Amino acid sequence: MVPETDQERTEHFNRMSLKFSEFYKGKTMMLPKVPINDLGAFSYWYTPGIAAVSTHISKDTESSFELTGRWNSVAILTDGTRVLGLGNVGPEAAMAVMEGKALIFNYLGGVNAVPIPIRTRTKEEFITVARALEPSFGGYNLEDIESPKCFFILEQLQKDLSIPAWHDDQLGTASIILAGLINALRVVGKKIEDARIVLFGSGAANIAAAHLLMAAGFKAGNLIIADSKGILHPEREDMDTLMLNNPWKYQLAMSTNGERRKGPSDGAFKGADVIISAARPGPDTIKPEWIKTMNSDPIIFALANPVPEIWPNVAKEAGAKVIATGRGDFPNQINNSLIFPGVFRGVLDARSRGVNFKIMVKASYEIANFVKDPTADKIVPTMENWELYPQVASAVARATVEEGLARRNNSTEGFYNIAREIIEENRNAYRKLVDGKIIRKLPEMD
Amino acid sequence: MEVKMELGKLEEKDVEKVLELVMRLKKLNQEFDSTFEVNEESREDAIKLLKGIAADRECYFAQVAKSRGKIAGIIVAEFRKRVFYNPPMEARILEIYIMPEFRRSSVGQMLVDSLYEECRKRGIDLVTAEFPSLNIIALNFYKKMGYREIVSVYGKQISKK
Numbered sequence: 213m214v215p216e217t218d219q220e221r222t223e224h225f226n227r228m229s230l231k232f233s234e235f236y237k238g239k240t241m242m243l244p245k246v247p248i249n250d251l252g253a254f255s256y257w258y259t260p261g262i263a264a265v266s267t268h269i270s271k272d273t274e275s276s277f278e279l280t281g282r283w284n285s286v287a288i289l290t291d292g293t294r295v296l297g298l299g300n301v302g303p304e305a306a307m308a309v310m311e312g313k314a315l316i317f318n319y320l321g322g323v324n325a326v327p328i329p330i331r332t333r334t335k336e337e338f339i340t341v342a343r344a345l346e347p348s349f350g351g352y353n354l355e356d357i358e359s360p361k362c363f364f365i366l367e368q369l370q371k372d373l374s375i376p377a378w379h380d381d382q383l384g385t386a387s388i389i390l391a392g393l394i395n396a397l398r399v400v401g402k403k404i405e406d407a408r409i410v411l412f413g414s415g416a417a418n419i420a421a422a423h424l425l426m427a428a429g430f431k432a433g434n435l436i437i438a439d440s441k442g443i444l445h446p447e448r449e450d451m452d453t454l455m456l457n458n459p460w461k462y463q464l465a466m467s468t469n470g471e472r473r474k475g476p477s478d479g480a481f482k483g484a485d486v487i488i489s490a491a492r493p494g495p496d497t498i499k500p501e502w503i504k505t506m507n508s509d510p511i512i513f514a515l516a517n518p519v520p521e522i523w524p525n526v527a528k529e530a531g532a533k534v535i536a537t538g539r540g541d542f543p544n545q546i547n548n549s550l551i552f553p554g555v556f557r558g559v560l561d562a563r564s565r566g567v568n569f570k571i572m573v574k575a576s577y578e579i580a581n582f583v584k585d586p587t588a589d590k591i592v593p594t595m596e597n598w599e600l601y602p603q604v605a606s607a608v609a610r611a612t613v614e615e616g617l618a619r620r621n622n623s624t625e626g627f628y629n630i631a632r633e634i635i636e637e638n639r640n641a642y643r644k645l646v647d648g649k650i651i652r653k654l655p656e657m658d
Numbered sequence: 659m660e661v662k663m664e665l666g667k668l669e670e671k672d673v674e675k676v677l678e679l680v681m682r683l684k685k686l687n688q689e690f691d692s693t694f695e696v697n698e699e700s701r702e703d704a705i706k707l708l709k710g711i712a713a714d715r716e717c718y719f720a721q722v723a724k725s726r727g728k729i730a731g732i733i734v735a736e737f738r739k740r741v742f743y744n745p746p747m748e749a750r751i752l753e754i755y756i757m758p759e760f761r762r763s764s765v766g767q768m769l770v771d772s773l774y775e776e777c778r779k780r781g782i783d784l785v786t787a788e789f790p791s792l793n794i795i796a797l798n799f800y801k802k803m804g805y806r807e808i809v810s811v812y813g814k815q816i817s818k819k
Contacts, residue, residue: 446759
């Protein structure tokens with residue numbers, strides 16, 4: 213039985229997590245996917261026969277995507293510097309979390325994700341390691357890396373690599389925010405080009421979201437970024453520090469906030485249509501009276517975990533029309549797991565060389581359009597919408613073709629069928645492991 | 659970005675606003691090196707200093723760039739005698755700061771050019787600039803304009819007793 217209060221529920225899950233981790237000792241494993249009828253099989257799966265495959269690849273390294281498992285392999289790379297809300301816990305501790313991520317990758321996207329927490333100190337070291345590992349993978353998912361280091365690393369890797377590099381805390385969160393926002397605006401009948409958006413909090417997710425929103429047609433001048441130092445504008449005292457340490461935020465200071473609003477961050481709410489908050493956990497980070505200063509039919513995304521910046525019912529009482537949080541126990545969960553499995557399925561199926569904002573915008577629209585009749589309580593799908601993942605995958609794969617990044621061409625439908633088959637086969641294999649009791653049943657809780 | 663800029667000599671009425679820009683520059687220096695920790699109580703002295711610079715146009719060149727009446731950037735240089743060397747005079751750039759929104763619009767270059775023009779009038783052909791060694795933004799700025807390292811100042815904090 214799951215306890216009622218937040219505190220008890222958290223403790224309950226903590227106990228389960230510790231106990232199960234000790235029981236299973238790791239959440240994923242490597243299994244053969246080829247028949248080994250007798251030991252002679254190693255003469256073609258391994259030496260001498262495999263030399264022919266090796267020779268072939270050495271002459272044409274691109275064929276590594278077809279003759280080995282590279283095409284479906286993703287490295288989950290982290291230095292463990294910003295793990296969940298825990299902070300810098302180090303790479304060993306990050307492994308537990310990355311294994312969980314790998315599990316979602318596999319279960320929802322049929323992706324062979326390999327958790328690789330690495331011990332690096334500087335961004336340069338991280339980039340060197342990531343470059344070195346490229347030959348083994350079809351894509352990189354960067355995870356739980358502190359800001360602004362994560363921006364430098366992602367930008368450099370996207371330039372250097374010929375496989376997609378994705379930082380889920382930036383790009384995944386930004387994409388699902390955009391998907392939710394598209395439908396929230398549909399619900400209140402407002403247009404993207406008119407919408408006045410406040411990004412409350414200026415961590416990796418909101419910085420990436422601001423850039424993605426502009427790529428999706430939101431007007432830079434209509435965006436306002438506000439954080440603990442107040443509203444972001446070109447004359448703010450910390451501009452030079454930002455130029456030096458966080459050029460992505462600096463750039464936003466130059467391009468957003470067309471009306472040049474200044475002052476404390478609550479002043480950003482006045483006249484806004486949308487608040488996207490990824491700030492300090494609540495419940496009092498956003499005050500009801502601030503919402504009352506907003507434009508008609510306010511949209512509030514209160515995404516802090518575990519406690520949203522304002523409780524949904526309090527926001528509603530203050531006049532909010534559409535409310536989204538990061539939690540599954542309220543309507544409209546803004547959840548990265550809706551996006552990254554499909555995105556990676558898509559880029560892998562197209563053997564893409566990269567991923568960019570245009571592709572992400574397409575993914576976000578695919579998710580938004582998946583919800584047939586969006587309402588205030590239903591702006592995003594939920595994780596159990598199985599159809600979502602191959603659909604996002606095919607939209608992404610097709611977009612990589614249109615962007616000239618794909619190594620493999622196909623129609624949206626063709627990519628859909630490929631994605632669907634891979635995900636289903638993977639799920640069937642998993643079910644057989646469970647049914648055959650190869651995956652052991654969960655131990656009883658005391 | 660094309661912005662219309664007006665250049666003019668620093669006048670006493672602009673000193674308070676210009677100090678804001680100078681303080682930003684000093685706070686940036688503080689980011690790089692702890693020996694440049696900004697003294698927040700120095701405001702009055704700083705104003706006195708800037709007023710002195712504004713008044714002494716023989717020894718100093720203090721030029722302000724304005725866009726629609728708003729201060730976009732400043733340059734302060736001092737003309738110095740070089741007793742032992744040739745060339746016998748140099749213009750030493752002490753401060754240069756451009757407000758963030760006016761960067762990448764060649765305001766910095768305009769200000770430096772206006773100093774060069776003044777130097778030519780005075781027959782001075784050596785321009786130098788001083789800044790904290792670790793300030794890479796300043797370093798890149800001057801390198802881009804063709805400056806090279808010609809003097810080093812080394813420092814060390816010694817114990818108080």
